[in-house]
Amino acid sequence: MRISRISLSPAYGPFSLVRGSLRHWQTFLVVGYTVAAFSWTIPASLFPPKTVIDGMVSGPFLLLGLWQAWDMFSPDPRATDICVEMRCTDRNGTVDRRMLTDMVAMGYFERWQKDRWRKYFNDYLRLDDEHRLWQPFAEYAVRRLREEGHDPVRVELVRWWRPCEPAVRPDLRADLRQTPWSSYMFHRWAVPREWDQ
Amino acid sequence: MKSPWAMIVRASVAFDRWVRDPVDPRPLAWFRCWLGLLSLVNLWLLWPDMVMWLGNEGVLPPEVHRETVGGTRISVFMLTGYSDLAIGLIRCLGLAGGLGLVLGVFPRCAAACVWLAAVSYSWRNMDILHSGDNLIRIGAFFLIFARSGEALSLPRAVSRRLFPQAAVDPVALYQPVPAWPQRILQLQLCILYLAAGVWKLMGPTWRNGTAVGMVLQLGEFQRFPIPEFFLTPIMSQVFTYGTLAFELGFPVLIWFPRLRLPVLVAGLAFHAGLDWVMNVQLFQWLITAYYLLWLKPRRS
Numbered sequence: 001m002r003i004s005r006i007s008l009s010p011a012y013g014p015f016s017l018v019r020g021s022l023r024h025w026q027t028f029l030v031v032g033y034t035v036a037a038f039s040w041t042i043p044a045s046l047f048p049p050k051t052v053i054d055g056m057v058s059g060p061f062l063l064l065g066l067w068q069a070w071d072m073f074s075p076d077p078r079a080t081d082i083c084v085e086m087r088c089t090d091r092n093g094t095v096d097r098r099m100l101t102d103m104v105a106m107g108y109f110e111r112w113q114k115d116r117w118r119k120y121f122n123d124y125l126r127l128d129d130e131h132r133l134w135q136p137f138a139e140y141a142v143r144r145l146r147e148e149g150h151d152p153v154r155v156e157l158v159r160w161w162r163p164c165e166p167a168v169r170p171d172l173r174a175d176l177r178q179t180p181w182s183s184y185m186f187h188r189w190a191v192p193r194e195w196d197q
Numbered sequence: 198m199k200s201p202w203a204m205i206v207r208a209s210v211a212f213d214r215w216v217r218d219p220v221d222p223r224p225l226a227w228f229r230c231w232l233g234l235l236s237l238v239n240l241w242l243l244w245p246d247m248v249m250w251l252g253n254e255g256v257l258p259p260e261v262h263r264e265t266v267g268g269t270r271i272s273v274f275m276l277t278g279y280s281d282l283a284i285g286l287i288r289c290l291g292l293a294g295g296l297g298l299v300l301g302v303f304p305r306c307a308a309a310c311v312w313l314a315a316v317s318y319s320w321r322n323m324d325i326l327h328s329g330d331n332l333i334r335i336g337a338f339f340l341i342f343a344r345s346g347e348a349l350s351l352p353r354a355v356s357r358r359l360f361p362q363a364a365v366d367p368v369a370l371y372q373p374v375p376a377w378p379q380r381i382l383q384l385q386l387c388i389l390y391l392a393a394g395v396w397k398l399m400g401p402t403w404r405n406g407t408a409v410g411m412v413l414q415l416g417e418f419q420r421f422p423i424p425e426f427f428l429t430p431i432m433s434q435v436f437t438y439g440t441l442a443f444e445l446g447f448p449v450l451i452w453f454p455r456l457r458l459p460v461l462v463a464g465l466a467f468h469a470g471l472d473w474v475m476n477v478q479l480f481q482w483l484i485t486a487y488y489l490l491w492l493k494p495r496r497s
Contacts, residue, residue, distance in 0.1 A: 026377035027216045034384045041392035043399060063271060065316035065334040070392040072328060072477075075400030077412045103476060104416040111420070113242050115478040116250070116325040118417050124324040132264065133324075137256045140249065164414045168407070168433045170425035174416025 036061065041070055080161045081174055084121040085183075088145055089154040096150070104175045126159040126186070134187040142191050157187040216380050219373030222347035226301065227489040228382070229308075229345040232336045233298025235483050236311050239333060240291040242478065243318070247284050251321045262321065272317035283317065290314040298340070301350025308340035329480040335385060336486065343378035347371065379490050386487040387448035394444030403441060406434035413474065420476040443467055451491060461488050 021028070039053035040061060061067045088096045101121045103111045124130045125137060138155040145152045162181045165172050199207075249255045259279035273290070277283040291314035297307025315334045319326055346353070348371055402408040410433030412418060426432065443463065450456045465485065472481035 024213060024217070026375070027213045030216050030377055030380050030384065033381050034388065037385060037388045038391075041388060042395060046395060064338060065271070065312065065319060066338060068331040068335065068389075070328065070331075070389050071396040072393070073408065073412055074393070074396035074403065076402045077400075077408055078415065079411060081414070081416045083416075101417065104419055108421070111476050112478060113245075115327065115476060116243070116246065118476075119327060120250075120256070120322075120325050122417055130324075132261055133256065136258050136261050139258075140254065140256050143254060164411055166407070168410030168413070168428055168430045170428040172414050173423075173428065174414060174419050177414070 037066070037068065041068060079164045081164065081177075081179075081181075082122045082126065083160040083181075084126050085158040085160060086141055087154075087156040087158060087185075088141065088150065088152045089156075091151040091153050096145075125157075128186070131187075135189065138187060138189040139196070142189075143196065152191050153193075154191065155187075155189045156185050158183050158185045216377055218376060220376040220379060221494050222344065222371055222374045223349070223494040224490050224492055225340075225343050225345040225374065225379050226348035226350070227492070228336070228379075228486050229298050229301065229304055229340055229343075230349055231486040231489060232333070232340070232483070233295050233307070233311070235329075235479055235486060236291065236298065236315070236333050236337070237295035238482075239329065239479055240288070240295060240314070244288065247288070247318075248281070250325050251284055251287070251318055252281050253279055257322050257324075266320065266323070270316065270320040271313070272320045273313060274317060274321060283321070287314045287317050290317075294337070298337075301346045301348075302352060304346035304350070305341055305343075308337045308343075308345075312337035312341060327478060327480060329478060329483045332480070332483040332487070336382060336483075339378040339381050344374040345378075347374050382487060383490050386484070386490070387451065389484075389487075390444045390447040394441055397441055397444065403437060406430075406437045409433050409436040409440065418475045418477065421473050423474050440467075457491060457493075461491060464488060 036053060036057040039047060039050050040057065042050065044050045083102050084100045086098045086100055088098075090096065099105065101114075101118050103114070103118060106114065125133045134157060138157065141155055142152050160181050160183045162177075162179045165177070165179065171177070243250075250257070253259060262279075273283045273286045274280075277286065290310040294307045294310025294312075294314060297303055298311060312334060315330060315337060319330055319334065397403040397408070400408065402411055407430075410428070410430065413423065413428060413433075427436075447460060447464065450460045465488065468481040468484055471477075
């Protein structure tokens with residue numbers, strides 16, 4: 001029996017090209033995701049097509065939770081120690097001072113568990129640009145203080161900071177360093193007696 | 198000598214095969230288990246503060262959140278609206294999903310649960326996120342499409358115990374699975390290191406060797422005690438340039454089979470060291486899950 005070779009060879013045309021491409025969908029997906037993630041995470045100055053690619057993929061990335069950033073401690077690590085304090089004045093005049101992110105004063109487990117506190121208070125809440133967060137936090141704090149049996153009449157938020165030294169020495173660790181702290185009260189709220197009662 | 202065009206074609210064909218050829222299911226199963234366990238630890242750490250971070254009467258009430266976040270995101274808040282019911286749902290999804298991933302019970306559903314829980318809390322308060330959250334979201338998302346339950350799975354172990362005659366053939370035990378989800382996650386790890394290295398290269402303190410010394414001074418990241426020997430300018434330079442070399446070298450060296458194991462061991466040492474000196478919760482642990490995807494299991 002004779003079998004024609006020609007009849008077995010694939011027909012080349014636009015349809016077969018599409019079919020062939022579809023067979024490789026995994027490769028296209030992997031390449032597409034890699035390019036998108038690369039563009040998303042690399043500085044614009046080093047990757048000129050970033051604006052175009054990010055514009056195309058921002059929808060799916062944000063929708064599906066695939067957004068990402070890997071720029072911790074860069075381009076340069078922060079050069080100041082930071083802490084956020086909450087001061088509450090009770091109706092009887094006592095002042096309760098709570099350092100919210102004094103990680104060095106916390107135990108090993110507590111500072112590990114409260115890493116998100118550091119993120120929230122030190123990286124966002126303390127900043128002037130994030131002033132929209134100040135009053136909601138003060139209100140949250142008053143609710144919690146009332147649950148604890150306090151009767152706060154005033155809540156103040158204070159940021160503390162001190163510069164790192166340019167040198168590297170064992171006695172310059174945060175728990176040993178003698179550099180003086182500076183502070184600034186960035187939010188004050190006089191709590192109305194009837195608020196949220 | 199081959200033309201550049203021929204080399205490109207050869208590389209493309211090799212890459213296509215790398216993506217499309219089925220793979221041993223065990224690395225994906227190891228990844229699934231370890232990611233599931235770490236997602237449970239993450240949930241446990243987040244649990245006590247969830248009302249504060251995500252609740253309607255927490256630090257980010259709905260009216261402030263609405264102002265800051267634009268566009269639609271998939272999350273449980275689409276079902277519940279701004280409601281504290283969502284916190285209960287996130288807890289249930291995270292718990293069920295994490296356990297499902299660890300045990301290999303309905304692994305795709307479990308991955309979807311972990312992913313949904315992670316995107317939900319990420320959407321509700323983006324100011325509390327760390328890099329580990331990115332790794333959980335991305336890992337869980339691609340596990341939804343992976344056949345990661347073909348090994349290290351409780352239902353399979355039970356069925357093998359009940360029907361031992363079905364599990365005699367070790368080849369049948371680990372049927373190859375589609376590779377593309379594993380390939381995406383492997384490439385994700387390379388992108389992570391490359392981006393981290395490139396961003397650091399742009400900073401003067403990383404280029405002059407003082408960056409790590411600076412980081413070690415910061416109280417907010419301080420963790421366990423460090424030997425005084427490490428807190429010197431020379432060691433700061435060693436660690437700063439070592440970090441740059443590792444982060445920029447990993448995405449290149451990992452592709453050479455002979456170097457793969459040494460690179461992974463160096464990476465483990467690097468992250469173990471970081472976890473000792475720096476308090477960044479689970480990132481150093483979560484990244485080790487992605488390392489498992491690069492391991493080549495012994496043949497059965």
